[in-house]
Amino acid sequence: MKHLLIGCALALTIGGHATMAQSSDTIYGLSASKVNKDELYKEIELFSEQNKEEAIDARVDSVWKAIPGYNGMEVNIQSSYKKMKANGKFDKSKIVFNQISPNIHLKDLPPEPIYRGNPEKPMVSLLINVAWGNEYIPTILQTLKDHRVKATFFFDGSWVKKNPKLAMMIDKEGHEIGNHAYSHPDLQQRSKADTLEEIKKTNDIIEATLGKKTKWFAPPSGSFNQNTIQVAHDLDMKTILWTVDTVDWRKPETSEMVSRVVSKVENGSMVLMHPTKPVAEGLKTMITEIKAKELRIGTVSDLMSEKRVENKE
CATH class of the missing domain: 1.20.1270 (Substrate Binding Domain Of Dnak; Chain:A; Domain 2)
Structure with a gap:
């Protein structure tokens, strides 16, 4: 035991x-x-x-005026x-x-025009002001579609009234729609009341035709004064100018225009154009060469957004 x-x-x-x-x-x-x-x-x-990369606040620049964050x-x-x-x-x-x-966000800034996006954002916007040039619109739309690019079209109100089907065609392609006043006025010489009528009348006809409200306003010929900016601001809209101008209305040689524009394009650029022959002929090359600079192409809303762009095209 x-x-x-x-x-x-x-x-x-x-x-x-x-x-x-x-x-x-x-x-x-x-x-x-x-x-x-x-x-x-x-x-x-x-x-x-x-x-870590710090956020960049929206600011008012002495040259470029309002710049998004x-x-x-x-x-x-x-x-x-x-x-x-x-x-x-x-x-x-x-x-x-x-x-x-x-x-600090763009909406926090006082009323100022916008000429460009944030210089740290590798994106470019194409601004297409439409008051004439109908014959070139189908070619331009096809090129944008082929390259999967969305632009911001600024419509003259009287043009929309005369060409509702073309306006709807552009909208149906998914492009952003902006306001380009009603009768292509020189707003620098217009009163506050006249400016309000021009912008509001165009807003109304765009909404009636497309069912959309616009938030971006491009003054015809880039002519404006502080009243213009203030009226747009009071309508909850921002005034858009441009960084690079194709000057296509002067009928430049297409290759010269493309070369000059692409050489100036950089982070945050907004490129002004119209439905003209040089643009219809040169848009494909312009898009290709802008993308070759590792820049995305987006709408004004895309460019003004604070969202980062990491995967460059």
């Missing part, structure tokens, strides 16, 4: 040691795993510190860690980024 008790005691002791050893391995195993996770977490934190960027450490923790190794392709909104 004594030997049996000793044997049992030894068995329990050995069993206890075995259990403790197994428990110790598990503890050390978890501890090692925890250490690996900590190292991974620290590596992600370091990457975050080195790759641009989102910053920071690493979402927790989400990035969660995606990598399975194998415990740092993988840049699994980094999750969050965009950081600016403190």
Whole structure:
């Protein structure tokens, strides 16, 4: 009996040691795993510190007037860690980024014209002012469609009244519609009341024809004064000018026009054009060469948005 008790005691002791050893391995195993996770977490934190980009506030520039803000960027450490923790190794392709909104937005600025987007945003907008040139519109629309580009068309109100089917064709293609006043006036010489009538009348006919409200206003010939800006602002609209002008109405040589325009285009540029022969002939090359500069092409709303553009075309 004594030997049996000793044997049992030894068995329990050995069993206890075995259990403790197994428990110790598990503890050390978890501890090692925890250490690996900590190292991974620290590596992600370091990457975050080195790759954070601060948001840029909207501002009024002395030359370019109102300039929209641009989102910053920071690493979402927790989400990035969660995606990598399975194998415990740092993988840049699994980094999750969050965009950081600016403190000051375009809507916070006083009434000012807009000539360009944020210079840090690799995007360009095509502004197509339409008051004449109907014969070139189908070619221009086809080129835009072929290259999957959306432009912002600014409609003269009297043109919409005379050409509702063309206006609907442009809208149906998914392009953005803006306001170009009603009768192509020289708004610098017009009263506040006249300007209000010109803009509002065009808004009304665009809404009646297309069922859409416009938020961007392009003064004819770029002629405006502070009253123009204020009237548009009071109608909850922003006044759009341009960064680069095709000067297509002067009927330049197509290749010369394209070369001159593309050479000037950069981050945030807005390119002014009309439905003219040089544009119809040169738009394909213009789009191709702008994209070759690793610039996206988007609408005015796309360009004015604070959303970051990371994947360049």
